[in-house]
Amino acid sequence: MTIQSGRIGLLCAICSVMLEETNNIRKQSPIRRAIVKLDQKVANRIAAGEVIERPSAIVKELLENSIDASASKIEVFLSDGGKSLIQVKDNGWGMKKWELPLAVCRHATSKLVDNELTKVKTYGFRGEALPSIGASARLKIQSNLRDSDDSWEIFVDNGAIGNIKPSAINLGTVVEVRDLFVATPARLKFLKSDRSETQSIIDIFKKIALANPEIDFSLTDISTIDKAKLIADYKFYPKKNTNSTLVKDPLGEANSQRMKQVFGNDIFENLLPIKFSEPRMTISGYISLPTYSRSNSSHQYFFVNGRPVWDKQLLGALRASYSDFIMRGRYPVTVIFINCPPDLVDANVHPAKTEVRFHDYPSVRSSLISTIKEAIANANTKTSTAVSEKMMEAFKVSSHNQKLGNNIRWNKRTQTLSRKANSSQIHELDYQNALFSDISTKTFQDSSKELIEDSEIVGCDTDKDHDLPLGAPVAHVHQNYIIAQTSKGIIIVDQHAAHERIVYEELKTVWNKSLVTSQALLIPEIVELGEERVSVLLKFRADLDRLGVVLEPFGNKSICLRSLPAILGQVNGSTLVNDLADELLEHKDVSVLEEKIEKIISKIACHGSVRSGRKLNPEEMTALLRKMEGTPYSNQCNHGRPTFVELKLTEIERLFERN
Structure with a gap:
């Protein structure tokens, strides 16, 4: 009885404690609050989180404002990766005195009226950039309306708008941003190093400059006192016609000059122009040869109606365009401009305006892929200069090479070409091996085998071939490489890679023409x-x-x-x-x-083409070269490796110090 009473008492004590804790939780539960409109400063800081993620986002917004103001010269200054200072100067239209306080208020803009949202033609239109910047830093705007004698300035300190005061500038607008995220130090911790933030600014600066070759741009780092560093200086070099008036040609000579300024001549020499036009869409720009690529996608630029975008669908179309021509893990260099009526593309997808939505994306995708493939096909006898540079580096004379040269003993056997090979052996192909036992059928085997046999190499007169793109063969070395002489130098061909592309293209033709x-x-x-x-x-x-x-x-x-x-x-x-x-x-x-x-x-x-180690006679080599010249995409194999490299006569003379 005593034990039972003790248990009852313990249970009562536990229940009492639980009831007390429940009452405490109820007392601590939040009180329902009425719905109220957010304070303007708080609203601006929330919006700034979407628009102003890092210093490069500020540079982007300010550059776009300057371009929309019809500036022809824009100067950017930064300090400590843009964290301490970002200053953008332009010679655009400027603003009136009464417009300055409106410019730092949300959703105030001169670029849009009610019925124009679906036909946006300017970079900016949301009216969010300046108030978002003012909510995240100390913002100062100075402006002089063009052809006006008066200049004015306004200051915004982390959302607090100051009074309008007279200013001393005499042209355009100067926007100065200091102490980014000073009121929200938690966000400052998420920024990267000064070097990384500066590089991010350079990247967006290049994109804006590429899209606007008719504008002068300069970028200067003033982090070190009394030692400014000019990072980039892009000038517009206009072409004059017979009447000495300027010709604005953003997709012609001016664009080419800007490409050379941004990327340098080495990259530009390895680019191919692309051009596509139909009534409601144009595609233009430059793409790199498949044999000239990068280890990442940082050199891929897309512009839609002049706006730099980073669109996953466009990147997917680009990958599909190069899928047959570039090695896995490599990325082409591309600068592609897509222009279409504003009502066919939605730029109001994200506050940062880096994403777009096309109303007819399948049409854009197919046009882009066909345009890129056509450009690559037209350059099938061109290879990148980077390959020649690697050859030059490999051929450089060293002490080891000199010692090796002193020990050379000539062997007559190395000077003869085998003429006894049976050309039919080139195409030995066992379709019964394990590799194809479960991925090919007899019908396709027969058609592909017949096609491969039909592409046998036959004899040809090589004496007249020196002026052709791939020249005439003069040697076959290591049973894999054809050395051919052209009017400009020599060509070295990988016979397996070259024949692999020829067979692949012909198999695709059969596949596309026949019923599946x-x-x-x-x-x-x-x-x-x-x-x-x-x-x-x-x-x-x-x-x-x-x-x-x-x-x-x-x-x-x-x-x-x-x-x-x-x-x-x-x-x-x-x-x-x-x-x-x-x-x-x-x-x-x-x-x-x-x-x-x-x-x-x-x-x-790959398995049905001439193998490495197979000796070719001169007639077979000549026929292979001529076949390459008539085959699209023959400057690289199916895996993206080059099929041939070129060494110009001037480069050969440099090797022997004859120049």
Whole structure:
């Protein structure tokens, strides 16, 4: 009885403690607050978090304001990576006295009226940049209205707007930003080093300068007292016509000059111009040769109606354009301008205005891919200067080379060319090996084997070939490399890589012209996808049928997969269908399936082309060179490696110090 009473007492004590804690929680619960309008300073700081992420965002906004003000000269000064000071000077229109306080108020702008939101033609239009900057730092604006004798200035200290005062400047506008995030030190901690922030500013500065070659730009670092460092100085060099009036040509000579200023001649010499035009869209700019690439995408620039953008869909289209020509993990250098009517693109997607949405993206994608591929095809006998530079470096005379030269003993056997090789051996191809046993069918095997045999190398008179792009063969070394003489120097060809591209392009032609063979599944596969994914697959059902994918609806959320392209062999049907659905939802085309098929054709071409170690006679070498000249994209193999390198006669003479 005593034990039972003790237990009851303990339970009562526990219940009492729990009840007290519950009452305390209730007392601490927040009181309901009424909905009120945020204070303007707080609202500006919240908005600034989206617009002003780092110093480079401020530089971008101020540069765009200067351009919208019709400035022809813009100077930028910065200190400590833009954290301590950013100053932008321009010679634009300037502002009136009564406009200055409006300029630092949210959603006040001279660039937009009610019915123009879908037809934005200026860089800025939201009216958020200056008030966001003023909420994050100490902002000073000085301005002189063009053709006016009066200048005025206004100061904003972390959201607090000061009075308008007379100013001493006599042209344009000067915007000065000091002590970024001084009122929100927590945000200051998230900024990177001064060097990293400066590099970010340089990147956005280059983008704006590339899009506006008719404007003079300069960027100066004044972090060190009495020792200013000029980082960039881009001048506009106008072309004069017969009447001595300036010709504004942002996609012609002026653009070329600006490209050379920003990237330098070394990069510019490895770029190809691109041009596409139709009534409602133009694409122009420069792309690098596939053999000239970078280890990251920092040299890829897109501009939509002059606005620099970073769009995932456009980057995806760029990758698809180079998928056949560039090595994995390498990135081309590109500067691409897309222009279209403002009502066909939405620039009001993000406060930073770095993203856009096209009303007809599939059309933009297909036009961009075809334009880039056409430019690369037209340059099929051109290779990058970087390859020649590597050759020059490799050929440099060293003490080791000199010692090696003293020990050379001539062997007559090295001076003869084998003429006994049977050309049919070049195309030995075992389609029964394990590599192709599960990815190719007899129908495709027969057509591809026949095509490879038809491309046998035949004899040709080489005496008349020196003036052709790839010249005439003069030697075959290490049973893999053809040395050819041209009117400008010599060419060294990798026979396997070159023939691989030839076979690949011809196999693709056969594939595109012939009907795709479908392989019916022994047991049709039911794939659950969801209504949206089923709907998009059925919408493109005809295109999928053409590529050998036969499917039928199976309820609202599933499809029945009946056939797959025979060339794919033992592929996971469910995974393929899901990939197709994702691709169709994002890009509205069937490129993912086409890419899978092309990868298999590429693999077949690789194993069906002349191998390294195969001796070629002069007739075979000549025929291979002529075939390369007539094959698109022949300056690199399917994996992106160069098929040939060029060494000009002037470079050879430099090697022997004859110049």
